[in-house]
Amino acid sequence: MQSRTPQLQGRLNDQLARLRNKEGVGDDIDVLRVFDVIAWIHKGRQGGSRRAELSGGARREA
Template structure:
């Protein structure tokens, strides 16, 4: 879904799950992320837009994709993902 709807659905895989320490049976990640993007008059959303602008990529790249890239890059710095 994330590939077909990049402006609507963030990537959610084992790397993201570990980064945000989500429970094994997680049914609320997307809801929690949506709430985080709205809180404080959209401050987190605005930060992602600012990062996108700093990177010099176009507005055709949605804030969810910016979130995905930042999270993946951060997780990569944390080390290898456990496969079990």
């Protein structure tokens, strides 16, 4: 039985390329960067902060 991973990776790559083109981003921007920005925006909408995660929780006030 063959793995479906290459097929799924191809479909994900194609979808990210379509999103990149739809938003007018140039082909010089890699689809991995497109995915990175989507993940960053999604995380921000959830109210999460990478800085808070790295510091071990909620931000401390001075």
